[in-house]
Structure formats: C-alpha cells, structure tokens
Amino acid sequence: MDIQLIRELVNQLSSGEKVVLATICRTKGSTPQKSGAAMVIRQDGNIVGTIGGGCAEAEVRREALSLMVEGQSRIYKLDLTNEAAAEEGMVCGGVMDVFLELITMKSAENPAYSTL
Amino acid sequence: MLDLFKHMLSTFDRGETQALVTTINASPGFKDMIGEKWVINTNDGSIEGGDYARSVVLEAAWESLEIGEPQTIIKDLGNNEWLELFIEPLSPPSELLILGGGHIAKPLVVLGKLAGFFVTVVDDRPSFANSNRFPEADEVICLDFESTINRKKIGPNTYVVIVTRGHRYDSECLKLCVGRPAAYIGMIGSKRRIKIVLESLQDANPEEKLPRIYAPIGLDIGARTPEEIAISIMAEVIMVRRRGNGTSLSILREG
Incomplete structure (x- = not known):
C-alpha cells in the first residue's frame, strides 16, 4: 500500500463507488512481489497499483469482481507452482496469500466487540 | 473507511510514519471483525480506526514494527478465539x-x-x-x-x-x-x-x-x-x- 493507492481509495469512496483492495499478506517461495504490495480493483474492472502483473493479477481481478457481489472479505490463495500456472507462464514458482476486501462507505462495526 | 484513509493522507502530509493494521482472518466468533482496520501513528503512538480491540492491536503492532517489514500475526483472545492481523509499516513518499x-x-x-x-x-x-x-x-x-x-x-x-x-x-x-x-x-x-x-x-x-x-x-x-x-x-x-x-x-x- 502506498500513498497513490490511498488517494485512489479516497477518490473512489468520495464519489460513492465501492472497490476491492487486494493486498499480498504472505508469500512463500519466489513470487513477483512481496508482502505489502497492493492493488485496487474498481467496479468497472479497472486496476490501480499492482501485485505482480500478468495471470496472477487477472485471477485476483476475477475473484475481486465476484467478491463485489458476495461481499465477504477473505484471503485468496494464489498458487504459482502448479501446472496450470506454469502453462500460463507464471514461472515464479511461489505461493502467495492475497487479502481481498470490499471497501465501501459503510464500516462493519459491531458493538459486541466493545469489551475487547 | 473514508475518514481513516483521509487520516492516513494527512499523516503522510506531515511527513510522519504510520502502520496500517487489518484483520485478515478470525475465529468463528469474530468473523465480523474481518476487514476491520486501525492506523497507528508510529511517531506518537496514537491509534485511529476500529473502536474495538485497540489495546490488542497496539500490542501486536509494537511487537512487529520493530522488524520493520509487513507481516501477519495471530493474536490469541482466549476461549479459543483469535484474530489474524496484517501489519504494514508505511512511510511517507521519499x-x-x-x-x-x-x-x-x-x-x-x-x-x-x-x-x-x-x-x-x-x-x-x-x-x-x-x-x-x-x-x-x-x-x-x-x-x-x-x-x-x-x-x-x-x-x-x-x-x-x-x-x-x-x-x-x-x-x-x-x-x-x-x-x-x-x-x-x-x-x-x-x-x-x-x-x-x-x-x-x-x-x-x-x-x-x-x-x-x-x-x-x-x-x-x-x-x-x-x-x-x-x-x-x-x-x-x-x-x-x-x-x-x-x-x-x-x-x-x-x-
């Protein structure tokens, strides 16, 4: 996450749009980007930022667009070691966890946790 | 969320460093916490964002900020409940x-x-x-x-x-x-x-x-x-x- 991405989030939320923020939160082996790399997927499918480009990004984008409908933020495991990945030319050979979260104007507050 | 991101921009404007903490996973009883975010100003230790679990988050953040790299940490809340936090130190643009x-x-x-x-x-x-x-x-x-x-x-x-x-x-x-x-x-x-x-x-x-x-x-x-x-x-x-x-x-x- 960098300042450009935060500006993008502010702009999108200010104009009433919802977006998905995809952040690499864990990597194992050789991956195109390290933990902390992030990108924003807009409702129209456009992307700002990068988590490594190519097929990995396309896969995350697809997941992000379905998340916009389902709404439950979650960790998505991206495996760059399997055969399908190799065929697509994702040759880095690592595994990365990407946290996909729906960012909207609403916050998910729940008073039940106020005791923590 | 908008206020939190605006807060982050103004912290950067002052040239200060901060840490963004996100709940990326949680035990079944705390599933609603997934996606909850906090921002810690690492200059003065102040925290913004989620109203809940602030002390747990602060504790986890200080432990991991010493390392200086983004990382995940599992915080045990007792009674088999836990939060998995992703903590990223963020610097203003160089x-x-x-x-x-x-x-x-x-x-x-x-x-x-x-x-x-x-x-x-x-x-x-x-x-x-x-x-x-x-x-x-x-x-x-x-x-x-x-x-x-x-x-x-x-x-x-x-x-x-x-x-x-x-x-x-x-x-x-x-x-x-x-x-x-x-x-x-x-x-x-x-x-x-x-x-x-x-x-x-x-x-x-x-x-x-x-x-x-x-x-x-x-x-x-x-x-x-x-x-x-x-x-x-x-x-x-x-x-x-x-x-x-x-x-x-x-x-x-x-x-």
Missing part, C-alpha cells in the same frame, strides 16, 4: 533532492520519478532551474543553495544528491547538509577532491561524528555518460532505501 541542474540532473529527475520519488531540483541559474528543462520534476527551485537547504525540510525520507557545477558549490552544499537527518547524502567528485572536502569538514567539527557521506557518489557500474552516471547514482539511492548491498545477484547465487 524525496529526491537534487542540488545542481546540470547534465546529470536531467536523466536523474526522470529516473527518480520512475522509482517513485518526489523529485526536487535546485540551481541558482535561471537557465538551468526551470520547469521547461525539467518537465518531470515535481518542484524546480531557482535560488542559491544555502537559502534552499536551510529552508527545505530534510528528514529521514530525504535523499540528497549533490551534483552542482563546481567543487566549491558541492562542498558548500555538503557542509549545509551534514547536520541534517537525511536518509542519504551523496556527492559527486574525484577521490582526491572528496578526501580534501571530507577532511576539512571533519576539521571544522572535530567533536562530531560525521554521518556516512556517499562520495564519490554512485555504484561502480563503469558509468561514463551523464545518463549512465545518473543510473549509477539512482542504483545507490535505491540500494540505501531498500537496504540492498549493491552486489550482482548472480554472485550472491554462487556465494
């Missing part, structure tokens, strides 16, 4: 401060922008310090070096490159910069000339330990042209910023 608007500054500005820096060029000659000459620069300052350096905010995210038109100006700039808490200070020049400058600097401040000065500036890649020298300088700046060591990766593979 600034590349180029003193001198000559041949090397031109490609250096372009490289600095490519590497994501806020780029400022300073020269006291109007024909060199203008935005026509440096269309990519964020800021072009036409003023004498002394006034500019004294007025400029130079902090742990500032990378200073001294490439003026003459050794006299170079050493003047260096003297003004050494007392400032810059991330990087590099100065161009021959080994012999630099030895003289550094010695006179140490003689002027015998009590003080000088910070590391990167002079002669740049990594040894055999650079000759202004463009190549700019690449050599930028490579060194990135090395310092990302804590690399400047060795060819193929050598590291064999070692």
Whole structure:
C-alpha cells in the first residue's frame, strides 16, 4: 500500500463507488512481489497499483469482481507452482496469500466487540 | 473507511510514519471483525480506526514494527478465539533532492520519478532551474543553495544528491547538509577532491561524528555518460532505501 493507492481509495469512496483492495499478506517461495504490495480493483474492472502483473493479477481481478457481489472479505490463495500456472507462464514458482476486501462507505462495526 | 484513509493522507502530509493494521482472518466468533482496520501513528503512538480491540492491536503492532517489514500475526483472545492481523509499516513518499541542474540532473529527475520519488531540483541559474528543462520534476527551485537547504525540510525520507557545477558549490552544499537527518547524502567528485572536502569538514567539527557521506557518489557500474552516471547514482539511492548491498545477484547465487 502506498500513498497513490490511498488517494485512489479516497477518490473512489468520495464519489460513492465501492472497490476491492487486494493486498499480498504472505508469500512463500519466489513470487513477483512481496508482502505489502497492493492493488485496487474498481467496479468497472479497472486496476490501480499492482501485485505482480500478468495471470496472477487477472485471477485476483476475477475473484475481486465476484467478491463485489458476495461481499465477504477473505484471503485468496494464489498458487504459482502448479501446472496450470506454469502453462500460463507464471514461472515464479511461489505461493502467495492475497487479502481481498470490499471497501465501501459503510464500516462493519459491531458493538459486541466493545469489551475487547 | 473514508475518514481513516483521509487520516492516513494527512499523516503522510506531515511527513510522519504510520502502520496500517487489518484483520485478515478470525475465529468463528469474530468473523465480523474481518476487514476491520486501525492506523497507528508510529511517531506518537496514537491509534485511529476500529473502536474495538485497540489495546490488542497496539500490542501486536509494537511487537512487529520493530522488524520493520509487513507481516501477519495471530493474536490469541482466549476461549479459543483469535484474530489474524496484517501489519504494514508505511512511510511517507521519499524525496529526491537534487542540488545542481546540470547534465546529470536531467536523466536523474526522470529516473527518480520512475522509482517513485518526489523529485526536487535546485540551481541558482535561471537557465538551468526551470520547469521547461525539467518537465518531470515535481518542484524546480531557482535560488542559491544555502537559502534552499536551510529552508527545505530534510528528514529521514530525504535523499540528497549533490551534483552542482563546481567543487566549491558541492562542498558548500555538503557542509549545509551534514547536520541534517537525511536518509542519504551523496556527492559527486574525484577521490582526491572528496578526501580534501571530507577532511576539512571533519576539521571544522572535530567533536562530531560525521554521518556516512556517499562520495564519490554512485555504484561502480563503469558509468561514463551523464545518463549512465545518473543510473549509477539512482542504483545507490535505491540500494540505501531498500537496504540492498549493491552486489550482482548472480554472485550472491554462487556465494
């Protein structure tokens, strides 16, 4: 996450749009980007930022667009070691966890946790 | 969420560092916490964002911020309940401060922008310090070096490159910069000339330990042209910023 991405989030939320923020939160082996790399997927499918480009990004984008409908933020495991990945030319050979979260104007507050 | 992101932008505007904490997973009883975010100002320890679990988050954040890299941590809440937190330290954008608007500054500005820096060029000659000459620069300052350096905010995210038109100006700039808490200070020049400058600097401040000065500036890649020298300088700046060591990766593979 960098300042450009935060500006993008502010702009999108200010104009009433919802977006998905995809952040690499864990990597194992050789991956195109390290933990902390992030990108924003807009409702129209456009992307700002990068988590490594190519097929990995396309896969995350697809997941992000379905998340916009389902709404439950979650960790998505991206495996760059399997055969399908190799065929697509994702040759880095690592595994990365990407946290996909729906960012909207609403916050998910729940008073039940106020005791923590 | 909008307020939290706006808060992050204003923290960056003040040049302060912060840490973003996100719940990326949780035990069944705490599933609703997934996506909850907090921002910790690492200068004063204040926390914004989620109202809940603040003390748990602060504790986890301080533990992991010492390491300085983004990481995940599982926080046990007792009764088989837990939160998995992703903690990222975030720094304000780094600034590349180029003193001198000559041949090397031109490609250096372009490289600095490519590497994501806020780029400022300073020269006291109007024909060199203008935005026509440096269309990519964020800021072009036409003023004498002394006034500019004294007025400029130079902090742990500032990378200073001294490439003026003459050794006299170079050493003047260096003297003004050494007392400032810059991330990087590099100065161009021959080994012999630099030895003289550094010695006179140490003689002027015998009590003080000088910070590391990167002079002669740049990594040894055999650079000759202004463009190549700019690449050599930028490579060194990135090395310092990302804590690399400047060795060819193929050598590291064999070692």
